[in-house]
Amino acid sequence: MTSSADAGPAPGRSRRRMALGAILHGSGGHIAGWRHPSSPPDGQLDLDHHIRLAQTLERGTFDALFVADVVAIWGHQYDSLRRTARADHFEPLTLLAALSTVTERIGLVATATTTYNEPFHIARKFASLDHLSAGRAGWNVVTSVVPLEAGNFGRDTHLEHSTRYLRAEEFVEVVRRLWDSFDDGAVTRDTASGHYYDPAGLRTPHHGGPHFTVRGPLNISRPPQGHPVIFQAGSSEVGRAFAARHGEVLFTVQTSLAGAQAFYADVKARAAAYGRDGDHVLVWPVLSPFVASTQAQARARLAELQELVHDDVARRLVQDNIGDLDLSGYPLDGPLPHIGATNRSKSRQELMLDLAHRENLTIRQLALRFATGGAVVGTPETVADHIEEWFTARAADGFNINFPYLPGAAEDFVDHVVPELRRRGLFRHTYETATLRGHLGLPRPRVGASTGRRRTAAGDRGAAGQREGSGEGSR
Template identity: 85%
Template structure:
C-alpha cells in the first residue's frame, strides 16, 4: 500500500487554525513544515503533497477573514526548502495548467526533481477557483471543457520539454570540452491550439525521467484526463461501494487508453481522528466543528456547489436548487447529492463537508478502514489529510502506521530512493544516444560538425 500526506499549515479542517494545539500562523511556519516532513518521513510516507490555488481561497470578506486560506506559501518554494531537510519522502506540488505556461512548469518541476534526487511530483489541476482569472488579466474563468482542452496540450508540451535532453546526452566531459552531445538534444518545436513552444528546456532530463503526475479529475472529462495522464489519482469518496466503482472505472479507462492499469494508482482522501477510544476521537472532531463560524459555514457550501449567493438563505434552512456552474462539477455533484439524500440544511452540509472522508476511532479502527478499502479494491493507497497539525499527523505516524505494518500492509523502511521507486511506477524511457564505440568525445565533435 502507498500513502501520501496532504499538508495544510495548521491542518486540513477549515477551522484548524483555531484549534488550541495548532499554531495559528502554521501556514507560514517553516519550522512546523520541517517538523511535519521529518515526522512523515519517519512514518515512511511515499509523498508529502501541497495543494494550491493562485488566489486567496474565497473572496467573501466576512468568511475569508475567519479562515487561514488567504495566507500560504507558494508550494514549490516550500518543497525546495524541504528537499534539503529530508532524504526519501516524495515532494508533490499543485500547479495549474490554466494560469501558467508549460515552460515555467516544466523547468520548476525538473529543478525540484534534481534538487531532491528524484522525488518530485506534479499535481495537475485546471483551477477550481474563478477568482484566479482576475490575477492573470482575465475577466472570467475559462469554461470547464476549454480548461481541460488546454490541460491536454499543456501536459503534452511539458513532457516534451522534460525530454529535451536524452538520458546520457549531458556529458560534462572536460577533457574533450563537450558539455552535451548534440545528437541527444531534441527541442519539442511544439505548435498547437494553445501553445507555441520551441524549447529545449534549459536543464537536463529529470532524474525520474518525468516527475510523477498526480491528478484529481472526477467529472467525466476529468476522469478521462486522469486515465490518460495521471499516475496517482486523488479522489474524495464517501462509501466503500462508491470508491470501488470509481477505482474500477479509472482502471478501465486507463486500459482503454493503452496503459497498464497497475501504473495508475488511486488514492481516496482520508481524514483520520485517532485516539485511545472512539469517544475521545469523536470529541476531537466535535471540537473542530464547534469552531466553524456561521459565515464560514455558509461560504464552504457556496464555494463548493457553485456560483450562488447564499447570504439571503437561512443557515438552518434547506440547500436551494442550483443549475450548471463553471465550478468543479464532481464536487458539486458530491455535495448536492449528499444534501438531497439526507435532507441536510446549509449548516449541516457545511459541517459534513468539513468532515468529509473522516475516519474516527482507535488506531485499530482506522487501520480496519484502511485495510478494508485496500483489500476491497477501492484504493491503492490514501491521501491522508490531517485535521489539525502537528498533533493528528504525529498520532497517525506513531499509532496507525505501526498497526498497518503489523498487518503487513505498509513498509517498515524505504527501499527505493525516488518517488517513482516508492510507488512502483516505471521510469519514462528516454531516447538513447548513439555514439561511436571508440571515443564518445570524437563522436560528439563529429555530430557538431554535421
C-alpha cells in the first residue's frame, strides 16, 4: 500500500476534493453488526466506544460524523426486534454534545424529525450544539418514516407523506428565522455600558402559519456558522423538491452508477431552478465498505456478517422498509408478493422494488442486499477505484460511509483507504478550516437571506418594528 506521506495528485488527476461523512452506529450499520466478533455488544450505549470512533474518524480527516435517529424503537415485532440492537440507542444531540468536547474539527450531524418536534426546540438545540462545537453542527432534516413514532406523541396514526412534507417546509423556514434572531455581533456583552446585546440587532420572527405559531426570538445568539448545515435524504418526488429547496448535503442510496448520475443531475438542476448554486448542494451516496488485503478476504468478511442475519430479522427488514404488509406467510426463499402503496418512505420502497425486480431477488436475497446497501467489497485500491469512479463521473460529491461493524471497519478504512484517496489527490491530508461549512466549501448564510422574500424589516426587527418585549408586531 502507498504511504499517506506521498503528497500531491498523480499526473492528470483532478484537483477537485471529495467529502467524507460517516454514520456513527454504536456497533455498526449492518443489522447484525452487533453480533460481529470485533464489535462490542454493548456499543450502543458505551460513551468511550463512541469517543474512540469519533477520534478515529477525525484522524482520517472526515468532514463529519452523523448519528441517525427515530423517536421510537425500530419496530414492534419482538420476534425480530429482540435479535437486533435497534431498541437501544442514544439521543443524538446529547451524544454529539459529549463528542464535541473530545474532538476539534470533525462535523457533528444529528437527525431530528420535523413531524414530532417543534421549531423552537430544534432551533435552540442545534444552535447550542454549534456554539459548543465552535461551528461544527449539522441538522439532518427528516419527516419520519417509522409509523410507531406517532404513538409516542399522542397520535393514533402517522401523518400522510405529503402532509409531513408540507409541515417540514414551514418548520425549516421557522428554524432558519429563529437562528437569525440576533444579527451577527449583536450580542456585545459590553460590561462598561451595561448592555448585553444591541436591541437594534434583535429580530423577532412573529411567525404564524398553517402548522406553527412562533413568536421568537431565540434565546441564544446566532450560531457560529450562521446556520448549522442542513442535511436531507428525500428521494421521492416531493422529497427531491424539498431537498433542492433546502438541503445543503443530500444523503442518497443508489445501486448503480447510472442511477446515481441521474439523481445527481436531477437534484442539481432542481436546485438551480430555485436560484441556488449547484455547487452548494452536495450529493453523498451511502457506501458500506468491506476492506481487506485481498478480494477473497473482503468477500469472506461480508459473508461472515451475512450469516449472522436471523430469518426473522431478514423477513422483518424487508417488511418494515418496503411497505405496510405482512410477509409471515411467504417463504423467505420465494419471490416478493405484490406490494401496494405505503405511508412510509416512498423512495425506499421504490429502491427496493426496483432492485428486487431488476435482479429477480427472493425475499431473503433482497433483505441481505438491503442490509449491505452501498456495499463495496475489496482491497483498499478496489474501494478507492469505486469512490474515484463515482466522484469523477459526477455521481457524487462525497460519500456517507456506513461502516457495517465497528470499530474494525472504520479503522480499516481510515488506515488503508484514506491514504489511497490522498495519494490520488482526491482527499485532504489535514483539515484546512475549523467549521463544517468551511470543510464543505459552503457559504455562511447572511442574516435573513433564506426567507427575505417572505417578510419585511418592520415585521422582523425587535427595535425598528416594535418595543422589545411588548408582544406586538406584524406577521
